[in-house]
Amino acid sequence: MKNLIKATACITYFMLSTFSYSNANDFYAQQKEANRKADYVYVQVDENPVYVDGLEGLEKLMKENLKYPKNALENNIVGLIHLDFIVEKDGSLSDISITRNVKGSGLGEEAKRLLSLAKKWKSGVKNGEKVRVNRRLNITFSLENNNPDLKIKLFSPPLPENLDAVYTLNHNQAEPANGVKEFERFLNKNLQYPAGALNKDLEKVVMVNFVVDKDGSLTNIKVLRPGGFGFDEEITRLLAMSPKWSSGSINEISVKSSKTMAFKFTSFKTIEISEPLKK
Numbered sequence: 001m002k003n004l005i006k007a008t009a010c011i012t013y014f015m016l017s018t019f020s021y022s023n024a025n026d027f028y029a030q031q032k033e034a035n036r037k038a039d040y041v042y043v044q045v046d047e048n049p050v051y052v053d054g055l056e057g058l059e060k061l062m063k064e065n066l067k068y069p070k071n072a073l074e075n076n077i078v079g080l081i082h083l084d085f086i087v088e089k090d091g092s093l094s095d096i097s098i099t100r101n102v103k104g105s106g107l108g109e110e111a112k113r114l115l116s117l118a119k120k121w122k123s124g125v126k127n128g129e130k131v132r133v134n135r136r137l138n139i140t141f142s143l144e145n146n147n148p149d150l151k152i153k154l155f156s157p158p159l160p161e162n163l164d165a166v167y168t169l170n171h172n173q174a175e176p177a178n179g180v181k182e183f184e185r186f187l188n189k190n191l192q193y194p195a196g197a198l199n200k201d202l203e204k205v206v207m208v209n210f211v212v213d214k215d216g217s218l219t220n221i222k223v224l225r226p227g228g229f230g231f232d233e234e235i236t237r238l239l240a241m242s243p244k245w246s247s248g249s250i251n252e253i254s255v256k257s258s259k260t261m262a263f264k265f266t267s268f269k270t271i272e273i274s275e276p277l278k279k
Contacts, residue, residue, distance in 0.1 A: 083111055091120070102141075176245055191238065203264065
């Protein structure tokens with residue numbers, strides 16, 4: 001009878017432990033998905049974000065505050081600038097980046113400064129909820145009759161047309177399925193420190209580019225900046241055996257994407273994911 005009670009207690013404890021572990025995993029997965037949705041950046045939505053005073057009002061604001069760069073003015077430099085940016089849920093702008101520039105003119109930097117002045121946006125909406133939205137602004141700078149001027153056009157970045165193409169993503173990038181820290185633990189658990197470096201007090205950074213496929217597998221692994229001493233071959237081996245990642249996406253469409261990462265082999269015989277990609 002005592003043995004039966006003990007057996008029953010053990011089974012109950014095992015079931016409760018399993019249930020708790022399962023619940024914890026479910027909670028983690030739900031939390032991760034909630035965070036992903038909260039941070040997700042869309043390119044197409046039900047209601048597009050708009051500048052409160054309209055596109056004409058935005059152009060007027062930029063013209064009134066235009067400070068044509070001295071070098072461009074003196075050398076009669078004109079041209080087209082592309083800016084990518086995010087309209088946040090509260091209508092503020094973030095991640096303003098120059099994606100097309102006129103080298104050495106200062107026009108890109110001036111376009112970025114002017115756009116940062118535009119603080120009154122109505123946020124985008126998808127499925128009845130405010131969301132983060134990626135937008136692209138084209139600014140054409142001109143000097144007709146030596147008079148500085150500009151014209152603007154606002155675009156939605158395109159959806160992926162070729163799902164076999166490899167994209168370079170600024171937003172919604174591919175990432176290790178269980179996070180960067182867990183991926184770093186995986187690397188160290190499986191690290192076979194190169195024999196040629198064991199007796200040396202070395203710290204080497206290896207820069208690697210690879211493709212994260214739509215199914216999360218890593219392919220086309222290439223060393224961009226070698227570290228020597230066998231480190232290049234070791235990081236290539238580790239990435240080839242990596243667990244699948246969460247793929248990159250555009251408007252929730254999974255795509256192949258290019259990823260560049262820096263890995264630091266330390267004097268403590270460990271490996272770290274280096275800046276600027278470690279978060």
